[in-house]
Amino acid sequence: MVRTEISLFLKNAPGELGRLAALLGEAGINIDALTIQDASNYVRELFLARGKSLKRIASAASYNSMRKDSADFALIRFLPADGTINKAIDLLSKADYVFDIMPVIAVELENRPGELARIAGRFGEEGININYVYGSVSGPDAKCLFVFCPEDIEQAAAIFKE
Numbered sequence: 202m203v204r205t206e207i208s209l210f211l212k213n214a215p216g217e218l219g220r221l222a223a224l225l226g227e228a229g230i231n232i233d234a235l236t237i238q239d240a241s242n243y244v245r246e247l248f249l250a251r252g253k254s255l256k257r258i259a260s261a262a263s264y265n266s267m268r269k270d271s272a273d274f275a276l277i278r279f280l281p282a283d284g285t286i287n288k289a290i291d292l293l294s295k296a297d298y299v300f301d302i303m304p305v306i307a308v309e310l311e312n313r314p315g316e317l318a319r320i321a322g323r324f325g326e327e328g329i330n331i332n333y334v335y336g337s338v339s340g341p342d343a344k345c346l347f348v349f350c351p352e353d354i355e356q357a358a359a360i361f362k363e
Contacts, residue, residue, distance in 0.1 A: 209300035231282040236335035
């Protein structure tokens, strides 16, 4: 249930995702789930999540400069296949990628209406906030893999041990 996600900033340019995917693929590291977003959205969300006004964190000029610079990058979060996290970390380190790792909850769900509501409802019943979620499915008859990043990983993991 608890897995390790890798987050990294990648230059927002043609071919960069292909290079990263090729690096992982050539090393035999499969990606179970992936999400990509413009890094400027991440920077904006980061400031909002801290509950501080932007004026207290940085001047408007400084913030706008940061947003402009961050638009040159994409924030990629991915879940390497079970058993390959250490290999992925070593590989990314040797290739000079700047990345972070985060414990997340990965859950296989039936691919039918209401399954996400059921799981998200369980988090809500326990008072656990979900920072972000993404998922993947290979077809209409296959199970879905959803990745949740809750504020309290231990409390969230306990839900699935019941």
